[in-house]
Amino acid sequence: MGRWEPNARGRLEQAALELYIERGFEQTTVAEIAKRAGLAERTFFRHFADKREVLFGGAGTLQEFLVSALADASDAATPIDAVAAAFEAAGTLLQERRETARQRQAVIAANAELRERELIKLASLASALADALRQRGVTDSAASLAAEAGSAIFRIAFERWINEAGQPDLPHLIRESLDELKALTAGK
Amino acid sequence: MGRWEPNARGRLEQAALELYIERGFEQTTVAEIAKRAGLAERTFFRHFADKREVLFGGAGTLQEFLVSALADASDAATPIDAVAAAFEAAGTLLQERRETARQRQAVIAANAELRERELIKLASLASALADALRQRGVTDSAASLAAEAGSAIFRIAFERWINEAGQPDLPHLIRESLDELKALTAGK
DNA sequence: ACTGTCGATGTCAGTTGCTGTCATCAGCGT
DNA sequence: ACGCTGATGACAGCAACTGACATCGACAGT
Numbered sequence: 251m252g253r254w255e256p257n258a259r260g261r262l263e264q265a266a267l268e269l270y271i272e273r274g275f276e277q278t279t280v281a282e283i284a285k286r287a288g289l290a291e292r293t294f295f296r297h298f299a300d301k302r303e304v305l306f307g308g309a310g311t312l313q314e315f316l317v318s319a320l321a322d323a324s325d326a327a328t329p330i331d332a333v334a335a336a337f338e339a340a341g342t343l344l345q346e347r348r349e350t351a352r353q354r355q356a357v358i359a360a361n362a363e364l365r366e367r368e369l370i371k372l373a374s375l376a377s378a379l380a381d382a383l384r385q386r387g388v389t390d391s392a393a394s395l396a397a398e399a400g401s402a403i404f405r406i407a408f409e410r411w412i413n414e415a416g417q418p419d420l421p422h423l424i425r426e427s428l429d430e431l432k433a434l435t436a437g438k
Numbered sequence: 439m440g441r442w443e444p445n446a447r448g449r450l451e452q453a454a455l456e457l458y459i460e461r462g463f464e465q466t467t468v469a470e471i472a473k474r475a476g477l478a479e480r481t482f483f484r485h486f487a488d489k490r491e492v493l494f495g496g497a498g499t500l501q502e503f504l505v506s507a508l509a510d511a512s513d514a515a516t517p518i519d520a521v522a523a524a525f526e527a528a529g530t531l532l533q534e535r536r537e538t539a540r541q542r543q544a545v546i547a548a549n550a551e552l553r554e555r556e557l558i559k560l561a562s563l564a565s566a567l568a569d570a571l572r573q574r575g576v577t578d579s580a581a582s583l584a585a586e587a588g589s590a591i592f593r594i595a596f597e598r599w600i601n602e603a604g605q606p607d608l609p610h611l612i613r614e615s616l617d618e619l620k621a622l623t624a625g626k
Numbered sequence: 627a628c629t630g631t632c633g634a635t636g637t638c639a640g641t642t643g644c645t646g647t648c649a650t651c652a653g654c655g656t
Numbered sequence: 657a658c659g660c661t662g663a664t665g666a667c668a669g670c671a672a673c674t675g676a677c678a679t680c681g682a683c684a685g686t
Binding site (some may be wrong): 284329370401430 | 580589
């Protein structure tokens with residue numbers, strides 16, 4: 251047994267999400283989050299770079315998953331198809347936590363600073379995917395374009411998945427968005 | 439003659455850009471910006487919501503220009519082609535300020551918070567373009583996809599325009615990116 | 627010319643996010 | 657037993673941002 255309760259980081263994430271839901275992101279102070287987690291304010295900043303980051307702990311994991319999924323994709327696949335396939339695989343995993351995802355997304359949508367953070371996480375993700383494509387021999391500009399297009403497809407499909415009633419299938423929505431983009435760029 | 443020197447807002451923008459270039463964004467305090475502009479710190483926050491916003495005064499203008507350019511586009515054009523054409527028109531105007539754009543972009547690239555702000559401005563822009571497309575009768579999802587794809591095309595072309603040696607033509611780079619995306623989504 | 631309103635700015639105090647620094651203390655290896 | 661390490665606490669301090677109130681030229685109406 252340690253000197254302190256275990257999983258300080260997890261407790262902070264939990265406390266923060268609860269408080270952000272209860273009274274909103276801006277109305278919550280870091281001191282309150284720390285107090286609910288049974289820690290000092292200073293400790294919060296040892297685990298998270300800032301007050302927003304506590305909501306994005308999973309972003310790094312998702313990015314690693316996508317990059318390795320992309321690395322495993324068939325060499326025969328088009329860059330865009332490979333990226334979309336990686337997102338579909340990730341979508342299958344996300345699927346299991348729809349309610350959590352909805353809560354989190356509601357908090358993020360309600361605050362501009364959190365939306366900014368989300369956007370930069372997605373941009374970092376697209377950049378990592380572009381790098382992975384380049385390692386597969388894809389041209390510089392084609393890699394950027396395919397990664398950004400894939401990211402846009404995912405964002406739009408994710409939003410529909412969150413907002414739609416019932417139990418929509420995220421990988422299926424991703425595939426639909428991909429097909430629609432292909433139709434849009436095919437001319438009329 | 440007013441009681442104060444005219445164009446306080448412009449002086450603040452100028453002073454801020456200079457200081458961000460001289461010593462970097464984080465190393466500059468709002469008090470220093472205000473002092474260089476001959477104003478009080480409080481006045482800075484009356485003109486700009488925060489320390490970052492002072493670099494993005496033109497974003498609103500750009501967005502309005504794009505939306506009205508899109509509204510003027512031919513009804514025969516594909517959604518993506520209409521969006522790309524709007525960006526090309528904007529690119530023609532941006533072209534005249536390449537050096538200013540490069541300086542500004544260097545400052546933004548050097549700081550994560552500024553990149554976040556830039557991303558949300560671009561997201562807002564894409565969202566406005568999607569709305570404009572919907573008013574033209576484009577489907578919800580097609581409008582989002584076309585606007586996001588157009589935005590990605592512009593971002594990538596803009597980056598190349600900034601970094602390339604010589605005097606690259608921005609509208610031409612936009613067109614090239616559009617064509618490349620079309621090729622990528624056309625299958626092999 | 628007088629007067630009252632208005633708009634842009636100054637001044638000041640206060641909250642909060644975030645950082646640097648040093649102290650504390652259980653566990654662990656030697 | 658001893659010292660090292662890693663996670664935490666305690667405290668001081670800076671800078672971003674906000675609210676409240678004061679100031680004073682411009683300007684309109686009379």
